[in-house]
Amino acid sequence: MQETAFPADHPKVPLGKIGVLLVNLGTPDGTDYRSMRRYLSQFLSDKRVIELPSLLWQPLLQAVILSRRPQRSGEAYEKIWNREKNESPLRTITRSQAEAIAETFSQDPETQDKVVVDWAMRYGRPSIDEVFARLNEAGCRRILIFPLYPQYSAATTASACDMVFRAQLQLRWQPSLRTAPSYHDAPGYIDALAQSVTEQLEKLSWEPEKLLVSFHGLPRENLDKGDPYHCHCQKTARLLGERLGKSAPPVQIVFQSRFGPKEWLQPYADVTTAELARQGTRRLAVISPGFAADCVETLEELNIGLRETFMENGGEEFTYIPCLNDSQSHMDMLTGLLKRELSGWLETKEQA
Template identity: 55%
Template sequence: MTKSHLPADHPAVKQQKIGVLLANLGTPDATDYWSMRRYLSEFLSDKRVIDYSRLFWQPLLQLVILSKRPFTSGAAYRTIWNNDANESPLMTITKQQTAAIATQMQADFGDQVMVDYCMRYGNPSTQSRVDAMIAAGCTKILFFPLYPQYAGATSATANDAFFKALMDLKNRLQPVARVVPPYFDQPAYIDALAQSIERKYATLEERPDILVCSYHGLPQRYLTEGDPYHCQCQKTTRLLKERLGWADTEIMTTFQSQFGSEEWLQPYTVEEVARQAAADNKRLAICAPAFSADCIETLEEINEEIRESFEHAGGQNFTYVPCLNDDPAHIAALCGVIQQNLMGWLD
């Protein structure tokens, strides 16, 4: 219906657009106890993250874990906090990524595409950004979880929040929706990873004995239940090795951030770096290919706890290769994935 045919009392009709909504894990609003508690409660109450019975888990979480963990997590966040912007590095970097992708989308498609970001936990929420896109005239939304490898605890729960936002629109028209699949084996993503490693190695006086690709961990049973994350991580490392032209002995896959007492995907990064040092691999580099942006798990866990484990075991040179963040090759790779998934919606 054209505007000339609309009745006088008809709500204003926006110019139709396509939304590209980037989604990352999330971040606390601040590092104080209550901000950390709100964030951790939302995160650790997610059934895809912790799938124990709520009757068992919620009393333990609310009465025991969240009485102490906000203090320790807040202290960890304070060591990496972007004090100038009063936000976490993940928030800063996600904003930078969004701006860079928006610039490229504007160059390619003009005003037809709107780019924004949301967080699965914390702010801005997925619901708020979906609402904003619809209010801006987006009749189609491409939802892009910024996780190269799929896992139920990352990609799937981000998708859950997106689908729930669509369910909660009530009487408003739902936009047509697409979800970007994992991009762990996309050549441009692998090439961006390889370039970042080559640049870092070029700055070092001595070549590391081994590169550890450290991925966020999951309980081992998730693999046996059908989650493809472990296999996709292994393939990312293999493709990276092939792109770099390295031998098997120069690169390996490990998993970090274990939680609780059950067995998780192995080898554990914190233990493996110590074994490497003990095996006389005294120069070690480490990267985190599962993270699209540096965050608490890379800036604090890798650079402090995991570094400590390596050095305590006799390691001498520990090199962290930063996440791809807003590196131009990474932005180009992400834009390529977006353009693939916009096919049929845009020329």
């Protein structure tokens, strides 16, 4: 791309860049009550997450749920907090992912000096509004939005895109946008997962009898309304099992993190894990491929909570297989997907 020529007296307008905005779910700024309440209030006020009328939901949320839940959630975050950087692992890892991809683009002649990579959180900081404005000010007249959710859901992917579209409303001169599709069945993603599982299991002195593939749950009604998330999760688990082959432990899908009285996607991770242990399974491996980066739902809920559930019901050996995080295979896969979605833009010269 080339910067457009303007008259000598024209105000300086930065042009000629393509923006890539990686979006993850979100994180509180701290584990204290106020930080957790602020974060949870934003998260649980999202109508993509809680599909109830505000007049019914907000009084319950503000007066009841947010009087107790911030303390419990803060205790969970405290167990996995990155004390060196004083932030959650999700923020640490997402930043590292963006920096790694930016470095790769800076060394590639096709993208060098053309692509600006940044990252944001749907809830918490850095906010989508803040980062979107930064990309716009840097001269990104084309911006690719890449939600870091392999499996599409209205509660995650759509919500992230909603916030970007709202940010567009604040701009007089709007950049062109692209939104990346889900990548739940991308061959590179499945290969990276299989490689991660194989490498982790090779380190063990014991062999798992079963591999639980755990995804974050959603209310069952979301599936009934047409959300493709459940189908995407099923396909990811099936493809992973096929890719691992018969020499790997049998794969079983479960869903974690249910909240409230409604029926959620089943089978439930905690219930299934307890039943497996009680029925004689003694060695268990767990992976959560729906998360692009380790977070409280994986490090605390699975690696600590689910491990305790398994051991308390008779299990003997348990291993949690980390998310792909900023591993080289993950970064290579994401970079490849980004280049695919940027196709056409990289060859186009910017026009005023």
